[in-house]
Structures are given as structure tokens and as C-alpha cells.
Amino acid sequence: MVQLINAMTPLEEARAILGQHYDLKFTKAVQKVTQRIFDRVKDKIPEIEWAFYAPLIVQINRLKKEKDAVILAHNYQSPQIYHGVADIVGDSLQLAVEATKVKQQVIVQCGVHFMAETSKILNPDKTVLIPDSRAGCSLASSITAADVLAMRAQYPGVPVVTYVNTSAAVKALTDVCCTSSNAVDIVNAVDGDTVIMIPDQFLAQNTAKKTKKKIITWAGSCEVHETFTAEDISELRAAYPTAKIIAHPECPPEVIDVVDFAGSTAAMINYVKTEKPARVVMVTECSMSDNVASETTGVDFLRGCNICPHMKRINLENVLWSLHTGNEEIIVDPEIIEPARRAVQRMIDYSRKGD
Ligand code: 13P
Ligand code: SF4
Numbered sequence: 001m002v003q004l005i006n007a008m009t010p011l012e013e014a015r016a017i018l019g020q021h022y023d024l025k026f027t028k029a030v031q032k033v034t035q036r037i038f039d040r041v042k043d044k045i046p047e048i049e050w051a052f053y054a055p056l057i058v059q060i061n062r063l064k065k066e067k068d069a070v071i072l073a074h075n076y077q078s079p080q081i082y083h084g085v086a087d088i089v090g091d092s093l094q095l096a097v098e099a100t101k102v103k104q105q106v107i108v109q110c111g112v113h114f115m116a117e118t119s120k121i122l123n124p125d126k127t128v129l130i131p132d133s134r135a136g137c138s139l140a141s142s143i144t145a146a147d148v149l150a151m152r153a154q155y156p157g158v159p160v161v162t163y164v165n166t167s168a169a170v171k172a173l174t175d176v177c178c179t180s181s182n183a184v185d186i187v188n189a190v191d192g193d194t195v196i197m198i199p200d201q202f203l204a205q206n207t208a209k210k211t212k213k214k215i216i217t218w219a220g221s222c223e224v225h226e227t228f229t230a231e232d233i234s235e236l237r238a239a240y241p242t243a244k245i246i247a248h249p250e251c252p253p254e255v256i257d258v259v260d261f262a263g264s265t266a267a268m269i270n271y272v273k274t275e276k277p278a279r280v281v282m283v284t285e286c287s288m289s290d291n292v293a294s295e296t297t298g299v300d301f302l303r304g305c306n307i308c309p310h311m312k313r314i315n316l317e318n319v320l321w322s323l324h325t326g327n328e329e330i331i332v333d334p335e336i337i338e339p340a341r342r343a344v345q346r347m348i349d350y351s352r353k354g355d
Pocket of ligand 1 (some may be wrong): 075090091092093165179180181222248250263264265266
């Protein structure tokens with residue numbers, strides 16, 4: 001059996017295993033080749049930690065070429081992954097679109113399991129790896145294929161719009177997928193005046209405010225965003241009266257109603273880069289503002305965030321091990337891959353029409 005390095009492996013143990021195969025010393029040469037990356041992240045990563053990350057970054061970037069691999073990383077990944085080893089970064093929609101264009105034979109997904117499954121669905125002939133397959137999502141685990149079938153039986157003929165934060169089996173029973181960046185457009189584009197929108201009750205409620213359609217939803221929620229309250233926003237406003245407060249639409253409507261802007265992770269990044277507010281609070285996962293701060297000048301990023309424990313299961317140690325061993329490979333049942341692909345592809349096609 002192949003030895004596993006994942007987020008549960010003590011770091012010292014993981015490094016000892018990796019050290020049998022790779023030189024992980026922080027030499028002058030390593031320092032030199034990684035200096036440009038360090039300059040970007042030095043406000044977020046202390047020099048003492050960089051000495052551990054830099055050799056891993058060098059080995060990962062070398063191995064990527066050797067194995068014909070590409071790294072897709074979500075905006076919530078840690079700065080050392082986002083800035084150090086990712087080839088493509090983005091929100092769920094951008095990663096899904098980019099996954100259709102990659103030339104490499106191997107995709108390493110630095111994100112959560114449903115994102116890796118989406119890459120596999122769109123690239124059935126490629127090898128898709130996730131460095132720790134237990135990187136789940138509270139939304140994806142809130143609903144099963146049987147639940148979708150029961151909803152379809154309860155509301156016959158009503159189209160099902162499914163957030164990409166779901167398993168391939170759920171996507172396969174779906175008319176069209178959506179992400180937080182295109183939810184309103186997709187709901188408006190499907191036939192009929194009633195839509196089943198699963199599994200995020202808050203994204204559904206926030207979408208319902210922007211469409212004339214009736215939305216039937218599911219009781220799922222994101223464990224990272226559901227905890228934000230309108231009171232938190234009032235406290236942030238009192239503490240930072242001049243700051244713009246922006247949030248992800250997985251937050252409850254009482255939060256979205258009182259923030260200055262709401263949008264997908266990519267839309268939030270775009271807001272910061274184009275509006276250039278002097279001070280901003282990103283009400284979402286904590287690595288987001290760290291990652292954007294490293295590439296944006298003149299904006300003061302204030303804290304008002306939660307950590308996604310699933311996203312944080314991915315680290316440089318298990319990325320290197322994943323490339324080394326080819327584990328853990330995403331396998332999607334051939335019977336569900338095609339219907340799931342159709343639902344994701346429809347979403348991509350709808351989004352392209354709006355370009
Ligand atoms: P985005 O599609 O906005 O990147 O969101 C994905 C996600 O998991 C947010 O919690
Ligand atoms: Fe899932 Fe929430 Fe984590 Fe996004 S932030 S991956 S929705 S648990």
C-alpha cells in the first residue's frame with residue numbers, strides 16, 4: 001500500500017518521508033530561485049517558515065514539469081500554494097473553465113474534493129489528483145443523489161440548478177450547475193417560473209432576491225460562511241468606519257443585505273483590484289485577503305474572516321507527495337461522469353453567452 005501523507009500526518013513525519021526522496025535543505029540556491037515568490041508573500045509568511053516552504057516549492061515546481069502536471073488552486077488556498085506552486089488560480093467557475101483548456105496529462109487540484117471531481121468530469125482522460133481526498137465541504141456533504149431524486153419526485157418537471165459544491169453523483173441528476181458568480185443568470189436562463197436550487201439555502205435565498213422566479217431550496221450551508229451575522233458586520237463598521245465590507249453569497253441574507261458588495265471569490269478580488277478601497281474587510285475564508293493583499297498595493301486589508309478546515313488540508317508536503325506517488329487519484333463512476341459533465345458544461349456554455 002502506498003504511504004499517505006495528508007493533513008493528519010504530523011509535519012515532522014511527512015518531512016522525514018519526503019526527505020528520503022528529496023533534498024529539502026534551505027540552501028543559498030533555493031533561496032535565490034524562490035526570492036521573487038518570497039518578496040510577494042513576505043508580509044504574510046515569516047522568514048523562519050519560508051525556510052521550510054522554499055525547498056518544497058522548488059521540488060514541486062521541478063516535479064510538475066517532469067510529470068507533465070498542472071496545479072489548479074482555489075482562491076482559498078494558503079499563500080505558499082497560491083503564490084508558490086499554482087499554475088492557475090481562481091474561483092470555482094474559473095477553475096472549471098480552465099480545467100477544460102489544460103494541455104498537461106496530470107491535474108493536481110489544490111482545493112476541495114468537489115473541485116477535483118469537477119476537473120475529472122471535464123477531463124475524463126486525464127489523471128486528476130487531490131493531495132488529501134478528505135478535503136470535503138459541508139455543502140457537498142449535505143445532500144445525496146437520493147435526496148435529489150426525492151426532490152424531483154416531489155416537484156415533477158421543475159428544473160434543478162445545482163451549486164458546483166456537490167458530488168458528481170448529485171451533479172449527474174441536475175439540469176444545470178451554477179457557481180456563486182453565475183447563480184442569478186443560470187436561474188433566469190432555465191425554463192419555467194419555479195426552480196429547485198440546491199444545496200445552499202443562503203445562496204438560494206440571496207439569489208431569490210435578484211430574480212422573479214420562485215426558488216425551492218435545500219437546508220445545506222457552508223460551515224465557514226453561515227456563522228457570520230449582521231451583528232458582526234455592525235461591529236466591523238463600528239471598528240472600521242471607513243472600510244468597505246465585502247462578503248461571499250454563501251453568507252446568510254441578513255449579512256449580504258448590509259455589506260457594500262457581495263460576489264464570488266473572483267468577483268471579490270476584482271472589486272478590490274478595480275475599486276481600490278483604502279481599507280477593506282473580506283467576509284469570507286481568511287487566505288483570500290492574504291492572497292490578494294500580496295498582489296495589491298494601496299489597500300489595507302482588515303480581518304473579518306473564518307478558516308475553511310477542508311481547504312487547509314492541502315499543504316506543500318502533501319502536494320509534493322501527491323506528485324511523487326500519483327495519489328490520491330480521483331475516480332468518477334463512468335455511469336455518472338457523462339450526465340454530470342453535461343450539467344457542468346451547460347453552466348460553462350451559459351456563462352460564455354454572457355461574456
Ligand atoms: P467560489 O466559487 O466563489 O470560489 O466559492 C467556492 C467556495 O467554496 C466558497 O466557499
Ligand atoms: Fe465548502 Fe465552505 Fe469550505 Fe467553501 S468555504 S469549501 S463552501 S466548507
